[in-house]
Amino acid sequence: MEQSIEIEKIVLQDDGTFPNSHYPVLLYKGVLDIPMLFPAIYVKHLFEKNSWSNSWDAGVFEYHHYHSITHEVLGIYKGRTKLQLGGSKGPQIFVEKGDVLIIPAGVAHKNLGAENSVGVIGAYPYGRNYDMNYGKASERPGTDKNISKVPLPATDPIGLPDGLTKFWK
Template identity: 55%
Template sequence: MLSKTPTEKIVHILISDDGIFPNNGRLPLLLYKGTIELPARDPARVVEELFDSHRWSGSWRNGIFGVHHYHSTAHEVLGVTSGKARVQLGGPTGSIYKVKIGDVIVIPAGVAHKNLGASLNFRVVGAYPDGQNWDMNYGKAGERPQVDRNIARVPLPEQDPVFGENGPFTELWHI
């Protein structure tokens, strides 16, 4: 079930190219704090169904990698289904955020993310907009300029992964 999400619970930040990680200076990363109230039983299923109902599919269940990485061919959403973690967004000089159960991170193509430490029970459900296939990049030599071209071609998703057609995402993400 969804809780009401006042605007002050939505963090949106533009993360620019740092010379190693392309990040995304056009679309802000969105962090929805405490957005989803989850049941004790099978919370991941609830998040998967929510994302899928808004055309974000290809879901998976796991943690967040403990290495800086990004996707140049797809946007990504991560919904925290248990535990808590410290996540760095934007590469080694990026900001660090604490996330916990019920939080959702909408990551534009190109934005680096890394798990800096988490509780033993930390889990997320990840998904991608329908029709987008993700790749893996680590800020290594030779990735650019191809990944920059890829990022520029990634289309906007049709809906906000949490709120659907009329969510905050639709006001904050546009080209």
């Protein structure tokens, strides 16, 4: 799994609506070796083994949203789609089966395709709870305070020694 992993780093600044983060979003392309049987369970267990839990199995919402009390990992176990990060003027990225996307607290994300165009396991470091924020003016500065208190994860969600813990310092 660790042979020549492509890690894309995407830094998103506060755009006035979404806080985003000084930590980069990390996209690990094709890193998951998805089995034919029980692919979602495979991804869920991999994340749990690395202390990322409180998982869910669904698609990605078709509207901009972010979490202010935790970071999030998305493991794509089927399908493909285009996501937009950071708000309506943010970059668009293509994700597909086998990819892992690590999203820092505060970073907006939205599915530009159909919500269920991908099968995703989402999880949070140490099983933290998550909140939902939508870029409304009333959310801030409360969400900014929440984001500043979110601890850095001690582990990468798939166990890479040169992954999240290398790039988020």
